[in-house]
Amino acid sequence: MPDTPSKPTRTSTLSDTILASAQNVQAVLAGRSLSDSLAATPASLRASAQSVAFHVMRRLGIARAVKQILVRRTPPNPGFDALLLVSLALLDTALEYADDAAPDPAKWRHIPVYAVHTVVDQAVKAADSQHRMRTYKALLNGVLRGFIRERSAILAQAGENPEAVFNHPAWWIDQLRRSYPDQWQALLHSANVPGPMTLRVNQRRSSVPQILASLAEAGIPAVHVRDEAIALLTPRPVHEVPGFEQGWWSVQDLAAQQAGLLLPVQPGMRVLDACAAPGGKTAHLLERADVELLALDADQGRLERVTQNLDRLGLNSKSVSLCCADAADVPSWWDGRPFDAVLADVPCTASGVVRRHPDIRWLRRSADIAKTAALQRSIVDALWTTVKPGGHMLYATCSIFPQEGEQQAKKFATRHSDAIRLAAPGQLLPLADDQAVSHDGFFYALFAKTA
CATH class of the missing domain: 3.30.70.1170 (Sun protein; domain 3)
Incomplete structure (x- = not known):
């Protein structure tokens, strides 16, 4: 009797990727980060869904504008709305690529590009695979084909909307225009190029x-x-x-690597890395010198990643301590022995790393800047009390908003008469034309405490 052939394993299709990407985009629109939502995506689809979802985040402004022009009334189905946005972003990219007579490989290297007809077919197939979206597949098909027919006129109309042009929220655009009147457009465009x-x-x-x-x-x-x-x-x-x-x-990132180089550490020093997780800067400090180091973070789960990273790099030793605590609540974790050097890589809006985390721009609100600035102030003022006279504190944020950078540093120096500001890069902007040497947005200010 011949062997019964085994049932072949189903291969994931583009429709599967589109659907998984839409679920992740829906999560972002509901206020959840892509990192968290992607963790729940099936492993077989995670890489492709991440590629598409990241791309959609970089094209969400134009996708929303096109949707508003073509769809008078969006069905009250968040899943379908996200699917429509993903489909429009992919279709616009496919049409742009098809119109490119001589595509530059460097430009298109990290962009998911599919044939125009494939995007339409697979998007409709994705809608048809879901019971709650099946009734909308004709609408989806009509919208996508309408965009193909009228793309030039639609894009011209959408071009009047700054969010569609720069693919950032209007408040973010206004913030950069005020802060960097000569560079704001370049900053917005560079944020849409993967680092x-x-x-x-x-x-x-x-x-x-x-x-x-x-x-x-x-x-x-x-x-x-x-x-x-x-x-x-x-x-x-x-x-x-x-x-x-x-x-x-x-x-x-190249800009993040500057923290380990700027903080003046020498063998035998007592060093604090506040807000340390996931441990990149902690490891860099330990690679540079044999120091007694305390790594502090308020998130126990993220603190465990510090341990994992130090173990892999061979840097975990008796001279390294990890503590889960609020950096601003000094009495809860400090033993009273002052530190020679403190790295204050404080929480921020992360506006400087949007090219790596494109969902950040859509998750943040303008009010977040004042909130994070206040949190930063409370942390650095608390940490300053732990610095030894003659010691140093490096203030760092992965932000390009001045309220979290230069303005914060100036106010700190005003509040603390025993703080001397030393040479440091200040605001690093992600503007390099050469991608190999480009970096994220970061701010650094180095302070010495008078003896």
Whole structure:
């Protein structure tokens, strides 16, 4: 008797990816981060759904504007609304690519592009696969085909809407226009280009020449940027890059790497990394010098990632302590022994890392700037009491909003007469034309406490 053939495993289709992406976009529109929602996406779809969902976040302004023009009344179904936005974003991209006579590979490298007819077919198929959306598939098909027919006129009309032009909320656009009158448009455009994958070499286990040689042998194009930073010309999963398991390097943006270089640490010092998770800057400080270090964070789950990172890099030792506590509540965690150096990488709106986390712009509200600025003020004032006379504190945020950067630093110096501001980069803006050497938006201010 012949063997009964096994049932073939179903291969995921583009319609599956579109549907999974729509579920993640729906989560963002409901106030949830993409990182959290993607964690619940099936593993087989996670990579493709992330690629599409991130792209939709970078095109959400235009997708919304087109939807408003073509759909007079959106059905009261959040799932379908998200599916419609995903479909319009993908279709607009497909049409733009089809119109590009000579596509620049660098421009399109990280953008999900599908054939125009494939997007329409698979989007409708995605709607048809869901009981609550099935009745809207004809509407979806009609909207997408209407966009194909009238795209030029629709885009011209949408072009009158700043959110559609720059794919950022109106308040965010206004904030950057006021803060950077000569650079605001460049900042908005750069935020829609994915950042490079930058490595920080762990000099306790490897070296820049060794890493470059291992990457070349693996056929992975890379360039040495500066210091311990190496940029991969094409990002890829960490486990596909030689040396990850061995702890030869960590993924860390070029601007973020400056924290470990700016804080003046020497062997034997007592160092505090406040708001430490997930531990990139903690590790960098330990790579630089043998210090007694306390890593502090208010989130126990994120603090566990610090331990994992230090273990992989071979940096966990008796001289390293981790504590879950509120940095501003000094009595709850401080033993009274002052620190020689404090890294205050405080919470912020994360406006400087939107090219890596494009959902942030749609999750934040204008009122968040004042809220985070107040939180930062309470943290740095508290941390300053733990700094030894003659010691240093580095104030850092991954923000490009002045209220969280230069304005905060100036107010701190005014409040504390024993604080001397030293040389530091100040505001780093993500504006480099060369993607390999580009970086996120960061702010740094270094203070010394008078003896």
